[in-house]
Amino acid sequence: xxxxxxxxxxxxxxxxxxxxxxxxxxxxxxxxxxxxxxxxxxxxxxxxxxxxxxxxxxxxxxxxxxxxxxxxxxxxxxxxxxxxxxxxxxxxxxxxxxxxxxxxxxxxxxxxxxxxxxxxxxxxxxxxxxxxxxxxxxxxxxxxxxxxxxxxxxxxxxxxxxxxxxxxxxxxxxxxxxxxxxxxxxxxxxxxxxxxxxxxxxxxxxxxxxxxxxxxxxxxxxxxxxxxxxxxxxxxxxxxxxxxxxxxxxxxxxxxxxxxxxxxxxxxxxxxxxxxxxxxxxxxxxxxxxxxxxxxxxxxxxxxxxxxxxxxxxxxxxxxxxxxxxxxxxxxxxxxxxxxxxxxxxxxxxxxxxxxxxxxxxxxxxxxxxxxxxxxxxxxxxxxxxxxxxxxxxxxxxxxxxxxxxxxxxxxxxxxxxxxxxxxxxxxxxxxxxxxxxxxxxxxxxxxxxxxxxxxxxxxxxxxxxxxxxxxxxxxxxxxxxxxxxxxxxxxxxxxxxxxxxxxxxxxxxxxxxxxxxxxxxxxxxxxxxxxxxxxxxxxxxxxxxxxxxxxxxxxxxxxxxxxxxxxxxxxxxxxxxxxxxxxxxxxxxxxxxxxxxxxxxxxxxxxxxxxxxxxxxxxxxxxxxxxxxxxxxxxxxxxxxxxxxxxxxxxxxxxxxxxxxxxxxxxxxxxxxxxxxxxxxxxxxx
Numbered sequence: 001x002x003x004x005x006x007x008x009x010x011x012x013x014x015x016x017x018x019x020x021x022x023x024x025x026x027x028x029x030x031x032x033x034x035x036x037x038x039x040x041x042x043x044x045x046x047x048x049x050x051x052x053x054x055x056x057x058x059x060x061x062x063x064x065x066x067x068x069x070x071x072x073x074x075x076x077x078x079x080x081x082x083x084x085x086x087x088x089x090x091x092x093x094x095x096x097x098x099x100x101x102x103x104x105x106x107x108x109x110x111x112x113x114x115x116x117x118x119x120x121x122x123x124x125x126x127x128x129x130x131x132x133x134x135x136x137x138x139x140x141x142x143x144x145x146x147x148x149x150x151x152x153x154x155x156x157x158x159x160x161x162x163x164x165x166x167x168x169x170x171x172x173x174x175x176x177x178x179x180x181x182x183x184x185x186x187x188x189x190x191x192x193x194x195x196x197x198x199x200x201x202x203x204x205x206x207x208x209x210x211x212x213x214x215x216x217x218x219x220x221x222x223x224x225x226x227x228x229x230x231x232x233x234x235x236x237x238x239x240x241x242x243x244x245x246x247x248x249x250x251x252x253x254x255x256x257x258x259x260x261x262x263x264x265x266x267x268x269x270x271x272x273x274x275x276x277x278x279x280x281x282x283x284x285x286x287x288x289x290x291x292x293x294x295x296x297x298x299x300x301x302x303x304x305x306x307x308x309x310x311x312x313x314x315x316x317x318x319x320x321x322x323x324x325x326x327x328x329x330x331x332x333x334x335x336x337x338x339x340x341x342x343x344x345x346x347x348x349x350x351x352x353x354x355x356x357x358x359x360x361x362x363x364x365x366x367x368x369x370x371x372x373x374x375x376x377x378x379x380x381x382x383x384x385x386x387x388x389x390x391x392x393x394x395x396x397x398x399x400x401x402x403x404x405x406x407x408x409x410x411x412x413x414x415x416x417x418x419x420x421x422x423x424x425x426x427x428x429x430x431x432x433x434x435x436x437x438x439x440x441x442x443x444x445x446x447x448x449x450x451x452x453x454x455x456x457x458x459x460x461x462x463x464x465x466x467x468x469x470x471x472x473x474x475x476x477x478x479x480x481x482x483x484x485x486x487x488x489x490x491x492x493x494x495x496x497x498x499x500x501x502x503x504x505x506x507x508x509x510x511x512x513x514x515x516x517x518x519x520x521x522x523x524x525x526x527x528x529x530x531x532x533x534x535x536x537x538x539x540x541x542x543x544x545x546x547x548x549x550x551x552x553x554x555x556x557x558x559x560x561x562x563x564x565x566x567x568x569x570x571x572x573x574x575x576x577x578x579x580x581x582x583x584x585x586x587x588x589x590x591x592x593x594x595x596x597x598x599x600x601x602x603x604x605x606x607x608x609x610x611x612x613x614x615x616x617x618x619x620x621x622x623x624x625x626x627x628x629x630x631x632x633x634x635x636x637x638x639x640x641x642x643x644x645x646x647x648x649x650x651x652x653x654x655x656x657x658x659x660x661x662x663x664x665x666x667x668x669x670x671x672x673x674x675x676x677x678x679x680x681x682x683x684x685x686x687x
Contacts, residue, residue: 021271023356034247042236046239049237057245058245058250059276060457062250069257090423092509094251101408108318108350202344204285216295251417252413257364258360293325297332399497412502458618462617539606543584544609547584551616553576554623
C-alpha cells in the first residue's frame with residue numbers, strides 16, 4: 001500500500017520530531033539505572049555488550065517502529081491493524097502497558113517537583129536543606145527524610161492510607177503534562193526545544209562542576225574501571241540487551257505514534273540513529289555526573305573525619321535520585337543551587353517521557369473512536385490522578401516497584417518487542433517497510449535489516465524471555481506454584497498482582513481490537529496472488545520437521561546421565577539440535593523471501609514453522625545460559641582501586657569518539673541531503 005495522504009497534524013519540522021523522540025527515550029532511568037548497571041556489571045567492560053546491543057537490537061527496532069508509524073500515519077493499534085486486522089491487538093497490548101506506566105510514572109515526577117520546590121524555598125529563606133547532614137549520619141538523615149518524613153513509607157505492601165501531601169504535586173504533574181500536549185504535536189514540537197536541551201545543560205553543568213571537585217576520580221573509578229572477567233558471564237549480556245531495549249522506549253507504541261505525525265517525506269533511518277546515540281550519550285553523561293559527585297562527597301566526608309565510601313551510598317532506583325545524590329550535593333559548596341539544578345534536570349528529563357507515553361495512549365484512542373482531543377485528554381488526566389493515588393499511599397513505593405518490574409521487565413516490554421518483530425517480519429512483508437524507509441532517508445538499509453528483524457532480534461529477545469521464565473519459575477521461585485505461594489504458605493501478593501496485570505493487558509487488547517470502529521480505515525488489501533505454491537509449502541513442512549527434530553535431540557541430550565562417558569555424546573546432540581533448528585529457520589526464511597519475490601502470499605506453514613524454529617532456538621539458548629549462569633555466578637561488587645586505570649581512559653575516550661563521530665556522520669548526511677536539493681523533503685507539507 002502507498003503511504004496514506006489523509007490530513008493529519010504533523011511536527012513543525014525534522015528537528016522538533018528528533019527532539020521529541022530523544023525526549024521520550026531519555027528519562028529518569030538514564031540517571032539511576034544505567035550508571036549502576038555499569039557499576040554492578042564490570043565497569044567499563046559493560047559498555048562492550050551495551051554497544052553491541054544498541055547496534056544489533058536498539059537501532060534496527062527503532063527504525064522498524066519509525067517505519068511502521070510513518071508508513072501507516074497512525075498510532076500503534078491502527079498501524080498494526082493496517083498490517084492485518086487480526087494483528088491490531090498487538091498495538092493495543094503495548095498501549096495498555098503504556099497506560100499502566102502513566103498510572104505510576106507521574107508519581108515519581110511529583111517527587112521531583114516536591115524536591116525542586118524544597119530547594120527553591122531553601123534558597124529564598126536561606127535555611128538548610130532538610131536532607132542535609134554530615135558523614136555516615138548524614139546518609140541516614142537523607143534516607144530518613146525521603147522514606148519516613150516525605151513518603152511516610154511503611155515498608156510493606158499494605159497501603160496504609162493516602163499521604164495527602166503528595167496529592168497536590170501529583171495534580172501539578174498531570175496539569176503540566178496536560179498543558180504540554182493539549183494542543184497536539186505542534187505544541188509538543190515547541191515545548192521539546194526547552195525540555196530536551198535544558199536537562200542536557202543542567203547535566204553538563206553538574207558534570208563539569210563534579211569533575212573539578214577533589215575526589216571525583218575516586219568516584220569515577222567505581223564507574224569506569226573495567227572487570228574484564230565479567231564479560232564471560234551470560235547475565236551481563238542479558239542485562240546489557242535489556243537496558244538498551246528499555247532505555248529507548250521501544251515496544252510501547254510511543255515511537256510508532258510519534259513517527260505517525262511525520263510528514264510523508266521525512267527521514268527515518270538517520271533520525272533513528274541520532275535518537276539512539278543521543279540516548280547513549282545522555283546515559284554516559286549521567287554516569288559521570290553521578291559518580292564524580294559521589295566521589296567528591298566521599299572525599300569531603302573523609303577530610304571531615306567521618307568518611308562515607310562511595311559504595312556506601314551507591315543506591316539504585318529512587319534511592320539514588322532522592323537519597324544518595326541529594327546527600328552528596330548537600331556536602332558541597334552552594335548546595336542549595338546545585339540541588340536546584342539537579343532537580344530541574346530530573347523534572348525535565350522525566351516530563352518528556354511522561355507526556356510522550358500519554359500522547360501515544362491519547363492518539364490510539366482518538367484514532368479508534370474519532371473522539372476529540374479536548375474530551376479524551378481531560379478524561380485521561382482525571383483517570384491518571386485517581387489511579388496514581390494508589391502509589392501515594394504509605395505502601396505505594398512497594399507497589400510502584402512491583403508494577404514497574406513487570407511492565408518494564410521481561411514479562412512486559414521484552415515480550416512486546418519479540419511479538420512486534422515476529423508479527424512485522426513473519427506475518428507481513430518487512431521489505432515493504434525497508435523500501436519505504438530507504439526512499440525517504442539520508443542513507444539506505446541493506447537486506448541485512450530484514451534478517452536482523454526476522455531472525456536475530458526474535459532469537460535474542462526470545463532467549464531473554466524464556467531465560468526469565470526459567471529463572472522466575474524454576475531457579476528462584478521453586479516451581480510455578482512457588483512463584484505465587486511463599487514458603488510459609490502465604491500468597492505472594494506482588495507476584496500475583498504483577499502477573500494479573502500481564503494477563504489482563506492482552507485480554508483487554510483482544511477485546512478492544514475486536515470492536516470494529518466506523519472511524520477506522522479499511523485494512524490494506526494487497527494485490528499479491530493468494531496461490532500458495534507447492535515449493536513453499538514443502539519448504540515450510542521441512543522447516544517444521546527440523547524444528548521438531550531439534551526439540552527431540554535437545555530433550556534427549558538433557559536427559560542423558562551426567563557421566564563423563566556421555567559428555568561428548570551430549571554435546572554432539574546439542575550441537576546437532578542447534579544445527580537442525582537453524583536449518584529450519586533458514587528454510588522458513590527462504591520460503592518467505594521466495595513467495596514475496598513472486599508477489600504471492602507465503603504459505604501459513606512456512607510462516608509458523610519459521611516462528612516455531614525461532615522459539616525452539618531461543619529456548620535452547622536460554623536453557624544453556626541458565627546452566628552456564630548457575631556455574632559462573634557474577635562476583636559481588638568489591639572495593640576497587642581509588643584511581644582510574646589507563647584502560648578506563650581509553651574506554652571512555654573510545655565511547656566518546658563513537659558517539660561524537662556517529663552524530664557528526666548523521667548530521668553530515670542530513671546536511672548533504674539538503675545541499676543536494678532534497679532539503680524540501682525535510683519540511684512539513686502543506687495540508
